[in-house]
Amino acid sequence: xxxTPLNDTDLDRLELLLDSPAFGGEAMRLDEIxxxxxxxxxxxxxxxxxxxxxxxxxxxxxxxxEAQAAEVTDLLVRLCNDxxxxxQEGRTIxxxxxxxxxxxxxxDYEAWADAYVYGCGLGNDWFEQAGKHADDLSGLLEPxxxxxxxxxxxxxxxxxxxxxxxxxxxxxxxxxxxxxxxxQALFDFWQSKRATTTVxxxxxxxxxxxxxxxxxxxxxxxxxxxxxxxx
Numbered sequence: 001x002x003x004t005p006l007n008d009t010d011l012d013r014l015e016l017l018l019d020s021p022a023f024g025g026e027a028m029r030l031d032e033i034x035x036x037x038x039x040x041x042x043x044x045x046x047x048x049x050x051x052x053x054x055x056x057x058x059x060x061x062x063x064x065x066e067a068q069a070a071e072v073t074d075l076l077v078r079l080c081n082d083x084x085x086x087x088q089e090g091r092t093i094x095x096x097x098x099x100x101x102x103x104x105x106x107x108d109y110e111a112w113a114d115a116y117v118y119g120c121g122l123g124n125d126w127f128e129q130a131g132k133h134a135d136d137l138s139g140l141l142e143p144x145x146x147x148x149x150x151x152x153x154x155x156x157x158x159x160x161x162x163x164x165x166x167x168x169x170x171x172x173x174x175x176x177x178x179x180x181x182x183x184q185a186l187f188d189f190w191q192s193k194r195a196t197t198t199v200x201x202x203x204x205x206x207x208x209x210x211x212x213x214x215x216x217x218x219x220x221x222x223x224x225x226x227x228x229x230x231x
Contacts, residue, residue, distance in 0.1 A: 039119025
């Protein structure tokens with residue numbers, strides 16, 4: 001029997017569980033998990049559930065009991081299945097977005113795009129996997145790098161000219177409005193190029209909440225993990 005799709009009540013329950021003391025503040029938010037899963041189910045290889053669950057929840061959650069652990073895992077696996085089916089059927093995925101302030105005038109597209117890019121890095125290098133189609137992939141991912149700020153950082157780092165404030169606002173708004181179509185296009189890209197065999201990464205990945213290997217003392221997501229690109 002196929003898992004029951006999540007409804008609004010299930011999503012509210014999952015959101016509440018992610019904020020529980022069991023995770024000590026280390027779990028991703030629901031919007032970030034949705035974005036990461038969209039990347040994972042779209043990519044060129046299968047990512048084991050235990051790998052993305054650890055990325056979403058942290059390595060050692062202090063669950064109240066086995067029932068709580070089972071409930072969280074069940075809800076997340078069902079969310080993953082829902083996203084996979086929606087993308088396979090070409091149905092528009094509505095990004096879960098949190099407001100950046102109490103006025104709710106702006107929403108945190110940056111966090112969503114950043115988590116998607118993180119999900120891209122949980123397996124082997126996407127650009128290497130794309131091969132001769134790497135330029136096409138770069139074009140598809142550019143809106144994600146625009147929304148999470150990496151594109152601007154890269155341009156300014158190389159001393160190149162960036163958009164004027166008005167033009168930046170326009171292109172960012174276009175990327176925000178087009179986010180569901182961008183997610184679908186990336187899924188379709190890899191569906192057309194997936195190999196018949198699954199490639200798995202042998203070396204361990206650095207978790208978003210792990211200490212950064214550069215020795216800064218910061219979490220990876222707040223240090224080198226924020227700056228790294230897929231190139």
